[in-house]
Amino acid sequence: MTNETSSDQEDASDLQQLEDRSIDRIRELTTDINDLEQEKEKLRLKLLRYERRPSSTVAYVLILTGACSLVFSVVWTSQILAFIGLGLTFWGALLLYARPKKYVASELVDSTAISAIRALDQIVGNLGYVGTPIYLSPMTLKDIKDSRMFLPAKNETTIPTGETIASGTIMVEQPEGILLVPPGLGLANLFEEKLRVRFAEVDLDYLKTRLPRLLIEDLDLVEDLELHEERDTVQIKMKESSYAPLCSQIRRETEAARRFGCPLCSAMAIALARTTHRPLVIEQEEVSKDAKTTVTQYRMLPE
Amino acid sequence: MTFPLGFWDIGLWIAVTAIILLATSELLAPYYGRTSLVIDRKRMRLAALALGIVFLIFVAIRAAGIILFE
Numbered sequence: 001m002t003n004e005t006s007s008d009q010e011d012a013s014d015l016q017q018l019e020d021r022s023i024d025r026i027r028e029l030t031t032d033i034n035d036l037e038q039e040k041e042k043l044r045l046k047l048l049r050y051e052r053r054p055s056s057t058v059a060y061v062l063i064l065t066g067a068c069s070l071v072f073s074v075v076w077t078s079q080i081l082a083f084i085g086l087g088l089t090f091w092g093a094l095l096l097y098a099r100p101k102k103y104v105a106s107e108l109v110d111s112t113a114i115s116a117i118r119a120l121d122q123i124v125g126n127l128g129y130v131g132t133p134i135y136l137s138p139m140t141l142k143d144i145k146d147s148r149m150f151l152p153a154k155n156e157t158t159i160p161t162g163e164t165i166a167s168g169t170i171m172v173e174q175p176e177g178i179l180l181v182p183p184g185l186g187l188a189n190l191f192e193e194k195l196r197v198r199f200a201e202v203d204l205d206y207l208k209t210r211l212p213r214l215l216i217e218d219l220d221l222v223e224d225l226e227l228h229e230e231r232d233t234v235q236i237k238m239k240e241s242s243y244a245p246l247c248s249q250i251r252r253e254t255e256a257a258r259r260f261g262c263p264l265c266s267a268m269a270i271a272l273a274r275t276t277h278r279p280l281v282i283e284q285e286e287v288s289k290d291a292k293t294t295v296t297q298y299r300m301l302p303e
Numbered sequence: 304m305t306f307p308l309g310f311w312d313i314g315l316w317i318a319v320t321a322i323i324l325l326a327t328s329e330l331l332a333p334y335y336g337r338t339s340l341v342i343d344r345k346r347m348r349l350a351a352l353a354l355g356i357v358f359l360i361f362v363a364i365r366a367a368g369i370i371l372f373e
Contacts (some may be wrong), residue, residue: 005304079307082307083312087320097350
């Protein structure tokens with residue numbers, strides 16, 4: 001009996017020791033994890049600093065070397081050194097001048113945008129609305145800079161009355177659906193700002209000539225853009241769009257939001273609705289296998 | 304101690320730099336790949352045009368000099 005009691009006591013003591021050791025080990029591991037996390041954060045900041053500064057560092061090095069070369073050219077009366085100094089100083093100054101004010105990696109923008117789109121997707125998904133979103137003409141809106149898309153509950157193309165839209169209501173009863181701000185509104189307004197026009201005041205020919213130039217040369221959003229009009233449909237073909245990864249992610253990860261189109265396709269829809277003064281739907285959106293080319297077809301609805 | 308380059312030497316340097324810069328600014332594609340140097344193409348083009356105009360001014364001075372004084 002005494003032996004059994006002492007054996008139990010030993011077991012209990014062993015268990016206690018084991019538990020203590022485990023706790024100590026967990027503490028050690030937690031400390032290690034914290035240290036590693038801190039180190040990771042330090043490395044991340046260090047990497048960010050390196051990523052942020054290359055052009056300015058190169059520019060300052062060039063200017064400094066160029067200035068030294070110019071000084072020595074005067075001291076030694078050397079034409080070669082003077083030419084070298086002029087060149088280096090000039091290119092250094094040029095790099096400083098031609099450095100973009102703000103450079104943000106597209107991945108960062110995509111990560112910011114996807115959360116809002118997912119939230120919208122969840123709301124629309126829970127409502128169970130299955131219709132195709134209709135981008136409304138600006139004529140039905142109070143403010144010309146505003147834009148709305150109507151998502152019908154069923155697959156139909158009936159649009160709410162102008163009064164209902166102008167009242168600013170979100171949930172519409174007749175026809176049943178929801179009035180939302182399209183994901184590309186900000187982008188469409190930016191296009192107008194850059195072109196210094198209102199899309200509602202220009203025609204489709206203007207859009208055909210000016211929009212590709214804006215998107216390719218000024219904003220660097222796409223490598224190539226073609227706009228074809230045929231009766232009630234407009235087809236837009238974009239190559240190497242900066243929004244392609246986000247578009248693919250939206251198509252892959254969302255159910256309802258994919259019907260609205262990605263921000264760029266949505267902005268195009270707004271621009272077209274404003275220009276043609278007609279409501280429209282995104283009829284088709286095709287992405288090539290290599291995800292480099294996107295072809296979007298918009299269908300204009302009767303006014 | 305004087306600066307070793309004369310007016311026409313600087314004109315020559317501007318000519319060469321303007322040509323390089325104009326060609327570079329035209330060749331820069333909207334997508335110039337992942338480089339560590341980030342360049343604003345618009346400003347680059349503006350600088351190239353400015354240098355090109357300076358070079359043309361040098362040419363005009365030279366031409367005026369030939370017509371008027373030679």
